[in-house]
Amino acid sequence: MTNIRTELCDLLEIEHPIIQGGMGPYKTESLAIAVANSGCLGVISSIGMAATLLPDAAPIDAERLFGSDPPRALLQKSIEGVARETRRSDAVFGVNVPVASEFVLASKMFVDQVIESRESDSDIERRLRVLITSAGNPTPWAEVKRHGLTWIHVVPSVYHAKKAEKAGADIIVASGHEGGAHISWDPVHSSVLVPAVVRAVETPVVAAGGFCDGASLAAALCYGACGVQMGTRFIATKESDFEPMWKEMIVKSEERKTLAGRGLFGPMRFLRNRRSERIVEQTLEDAPRFYLGEPVESNEKILELERSGFEDLLDQKEETALMFAGECTGRISDIPSVSHLVEGIVEEAVVTLKRMHSLVR
Ligand SMILES: Cc1cc2nc3c(=O)[nH]c(=O)nc-3n(C[C@H](O)[C@H](O)[C@H](O)COP(=O)(O)O)c2cc1C
Structure with a gap:
């Protein structure tokens, strides 16, 4: 299979x-x-x-989802699990730690755990x-x-990209407004954001x-990016x-079936159903005070909407479950294995880029 090799492949x-x-x-x-075993x-x-x-302020019933292990132990077990199951392919993997101010104590704890896990195991050190x-x-x-x-640091704007560069990030992820879950209030989409950040x-x-x-991977490379997230x-x-x-x-929803509204740590993009419509109603109710810079006392109402939305998710209630997704939900029509998906994306990107190249006379 012809492959696509960029600076991202070399760096990681x-x-x-x-x-x-x-x-x-x-x-x-x-x-x-x-994903790691598929070469990404x-x-x-x-x-x-x-x-x-945060048992009183968390939107999910963590015990129902993860059992009773404390957070650091959960992360340590996950790291060990991924390391074990990717040993044969000698794959590289990473950890995502959101660093929102509301979350910063947990962020520090997770970053410390990543460092500790690497220091205590040479295989993990080499591959995490x-x-x-x-x-x-x-x-x-x-x-x-x-x-x-x-x-790697994720940013929603040129301003934040410059800040991440100044801080010393090795790689910057420029994340447009059409993305799933965490987004910025500023509706700057990838076709504008990515080339602007690259420049x-x-x-x-x-x-x-x-x-x-594959078409959108090829487009990202044309924008000057070295890969996609x-x-x-x-x-x-x-x-x-x-x-x-x-x-x-995700398979059923077309591209208009997402909504952006208030989440617990900033705005988020949801799959559209009665739950997310209710969250957007609440967001609009609070909007005049946001707009005037006045404090919105608490996000209790959003918390309650998210909390019951997660319960409905686990109870399989499609219309009232809280689910996040990006606008590209409208371009997804199957549930393949990851390796099949990755192969298809790379093949399509190769064909697209070759076709682009053939246009140059
Ligand atoms: C369900 C869901 C949960 C997400 N949670 C996180 C998260 O915990 N941390 C984070 O940095 N980004 C999170 N994101 C953003 C993704 O990492 C990614 O940048 C985004 O989905 C890219 O846009 P796309 O959905 O159009 O591919 C989440 C996205 C989705 C869809």
Whole structure:
């Protein structure tokens, strides 16, 4: 099979220029294993694991999802699990740690655990090579590089990309407004954001938000990115840890079937159903006060809507379950195995790029 090799492949020592985005509330352990074994960067997601720290303010019933292990032990077990199941392919993997200010104590704890796991096991040290921070200020996290990690930071704007570059990030993920779950309020989509970030920084840029197939991987490379980070597309795969109902909804939903509204740590993009419509109604109710810069006392109402939405997810209630996805849900029509998906994406990107090349006379 003809391959595509970019700077991202060289920097991370992966075969294909594709990163699996961190995706809470699940640990994305099985997905990370399948993605890493397919030659891309598999990523463990930590955000849901922190819910056990906030029993009164967490949107998910962490015990129902993860059992009673404390957060650091959960992450350690996931790291060991992914390392074990990817040993044969000698694959590289990473951990995503959101660093929103509301979350910062948990972020520190998870970053410390990543460092400790690497220091205590030479195989993990060699293969758990990447830390992806997101949703917050990059500056305090630069020290992870001193521990031998490649540091990737996710940004929604040129301004934030310059800040991440100044902080010393090795790679910047530019994430457009069409992406699933965490987004910015500013509706700047990938077709504008990615080339703008590529021009503004010298650091290698990875494109996120709306990338789901070979044509969009080729487009990202044409924008000057060195690869893509995909979330929504990877949810709808056989190995992903997500509820079957969530996968089916992604297959069923066309591109208009997402909504952006208020989440617990900033805005989020949801699959459209009665739950997300209710969240958007609440967001609009609070909007005048946001707009005037007045404090909205608490996000109790959003918390309650999310909490019951997660319960309905686990109870398989399609109309009232809380589910996130990006607009590319409209371009997803199957639930393949990860290896089949990756092969197809690379093949299509190769064909697309060759066709582009043939247009040049
Ligand atoms: C269900 C879901 C959960 C997500 N959770 C996280 C998260 O915990 N941390 C993070 O950095 N990004 C998170 N994201 C964003 C993804 O990592 C990725 O950047 C995004 O999905 C890319 O856009 P796409 O969905 O169009 O592929 C999440 C996305 C989805 C769909």
